[in-house]
Amino acid sequence: MHQEMIGLTIAGLGVLGLGCQWLAWRMKLPAILLLLIAGLVIGPVAGIFNPNILFGDLLFPLISLAVAVILFEGSLTLNFAEIKNVRKNVKSIVTIGAIITWIITSVATHYLLDFSWSLAFLFGSMTVVTGPTVIVPLLRTVRPQAKLANILRWEGILIDPIGAIFVVIVYEFIVSSSKMHSLAVFGLMLLVGLVIGAIAGWLIAYVLRNHLLPEYLQPFAVLAVVLGVFAGANALESEAGLLAVTVMGMWLANAKDVDIRHILHFKENLTILLISGLFLILASRIELADFHALGWGAITLFVVIQLVARPASIFISTMFSQLAFKEKLFLAWVAPRGIVAAAISALFALKLMDDGVAGAQLLVPLTFMVIIGTVVLQSLTARPIARLLGVAEPSPKGFLVVGANDVAREIGLALKKYDCRVVVSDSNWDYIRAARMAGLETYYGNAVSSHADEYLDLIGVGHLLALTPDKHFNAVAASHYETDFGQRNIYRLNGRRHNSGLEKHSATQAHSSAVLFGDDISYKKLASLMNQGAEIKHTKLSDSFTLDDYYQQYNSGLVIPLFTVDLKENIHPFTVISKIDVKAGWTIIALVKDAD
Structure with a gap:
């Protein structure tokens, strides 16, 4: 086999493996199933790939x-x-x-x-x-x-x-x-x-x-x-x-005081590469x-x-x-x-x-x-x-909160009061430790990593709240979990003001529907208000205390509605374009700062 064909074949295996991994993610199927099928197609079925000829004694x-x-x-x-x-x-x-x-x-x-x-x-x-x-x-x-x-x-x-x-x-x-x-x-x-x-x-x-090697090595x-x-x-x-x-x-895995995070992150990419190539090769060697x-x-x-x-x-x-x-x-x-x-x-x-x-x-x-x-x-x-x-879960009510910062922890604790599962995720160990001490369930790692795809337990979780200071990462997380939770259950902080009126500076309707709390509500603003003494408060409405009365109560202060909880304890986030018909008996969860 000519050297050019060898290089082309190996590159083709990489592209095919990527396609199988992506399609498996979209279809919510184990990737090895599609990899094995693809290997059978290019090997014994079509006869366009023979690992024994390509690799020889190296196989x-x-x-x-x-x-x-x-x-x-x-x-x-x-x-x-x-x-x-x-x-x-x-x-x-x-x-x-x-x-x-x-x-x-x-x-x-x-x-x-x-x-x-x-x-x-x-x-x-x-x-x-x-x-x-x-x-x-x-x-x-x-x-x-x-x-x-x-x-x-x-x-x-x-x-x-x-x-x-x-x-x-x-x-x-x-x-x-x-x-x-x-x-x-x-x-x-x-x-x-x-x-x-x-x-x-x-x-x-x-x-x-003993840190005898630099981190990158x-x-x-x-x-x-x-x-x-x-x-x-x-x-x-x-x-x-x-x-x-x-x-x-x-x-x-069991050594004390040993941080293997970098090894785990590295092996994620390496393992995906090896698995993709390995199973394409193995399946293509099978004789019908x-x-x-x-x-x-x-x-x-x-x-x-x-x-x-x-x-x-x-x-x-x-x-x-x-x-x-x-x-x-x-x-x-x-x-x-x-x-x-x-x-x-x-x-x-x-x-x-x-x-x-x-x-x-x-x-x-x-x-x-x-x-x-x-x-x-x-x-x-x-x-x-x-x-x-009768062993299937009903519609999942829980929340995956991407971010374990001060704002995310307070919001997670507020949601946890309503008998739903709340999992906070972050790569910052100090944030995760604070979340655990506060009694929150945590995932230590990047929520959009392949490790999270394998090991992040989402049973009972049906909604995403992306609450990191990085609005671009929030958008990435929202896109990553769209197939798991559905677009209508994905919410993220944005905080971008659209003052220019130009189309290139405005979000699409699909993305605008997921922006939490208000178009000008950013992580920075929420964190600043909390540092100034603002608190998350829960207020139950009634026939005699309506939503208008609620806003009138805080007329002299600042109130940012975050969520509303209906009579069945289903939680509905306030978004930029949300039109929630709040009724008597519902609870308003809001960030409130009393007047000075």
Whole structure:
């Protein structure tokens, strides 16, 4: 292949990956579903892309390194302090439930597809993981009750790195057995992975804790160490690298007094790039004949995974929990497979094929069939099933407040009084700490980041208030969440006066409808008034105390209406063009400054 064509092909993969990611965001679908479909189209269907020809001998090392980075990223989210606070049934699902799923899937794979026991057990271990990248988009669409959403969300976060370790251990045991090695060799693999990973994690934590690297070098340094640890562990003992990088990530996630924000932000962009490229490459390598070779046994296996393995794991692992039968039924239906399953299957399929293991080439198409089947089936049916079982949330009343500054915190506390969920988000730690001390639920990070897309829990939240001092960022946040909440539920501070009368200086009707409180009400003005003693007050109207009486009461001072609360405690923000028919019994929330 000519060098120009190689460059054009790699650039085309980037553009195609971006298109799939964007379309998935617009359609509220897991991105890997569209990436896998696109890979099948450009590979076996159209025949315009062949990774084996493009990358040659570099294909296996590139896939191995990409999987190592993805597993390291997943393990960075596994904080032991958070595991302690997770509900008891989540712990049971990711331990007892995962083992039950593994056993049932493995047995079914052996008998239905005539896989060897070792290959069947390996496939079973690959399909126990779900992951936040497939669960979170599904939950935003389905909107189950908060309790169920939290169980599924935490299962996805915890099972990713735990499942990866499980796959590596099963594979290493298979390899050591196939080569007639003793259990001592298998133990050596585990020892190398654990020791190398722990040492690397301690070393990076020490460097970060003592500020021995400038901030801008930290993400690059950690990435270089991850790749070095992976390659070094594999050099010392074959297949110990994945376990080593996973242990390294877990160590960093739980290290005290270590700030890994820059690493997390860097890995967001890197992981998106790796996932997009990896799955386009993996899907394009599949031969359509492999799907045909699987036959009806694969369809039957999918039915067993969906209707036998998952329900059995849920009902047995939650046997002594307080969950109702309908809640267990919903959990038993929702378990889409994700990134780790696809990446691990491709990686180990290549290894086993090199070792001459019969049937190893069928691991990838079988895993992809499970991923596509679970994502498509559950995306289409989870919401109707949640409604049928009565476990779907009603229309979400809560608010995501972008900004945790003084103004945003006061407004968040005012809204919280009306039995609705309020989440404040900010990248300023001092603001977040003050919000937590005030009793507000927080998300520490950029609300429009890919990390927020995966980990920001929006169950029960249906409105956005963008209240930062930066009106341009407010507009970006409003645009970002428009598909989640709908344009009518997006509100932002603007504070721009339109004095020129020129069209280029005026906002469109669509954007004007979202401007909060008044066209000349900016963050600066609200903060200044609060510093001068203005307070947010709640006043209930009645037949004898109307809205006109309310304004007359503060005639000598300053009053800026912020929200009104109806009889059902639905909150309606005042906007530039809002025409709210305030009735008796409603409550006015306003920023009031009494006359001096």
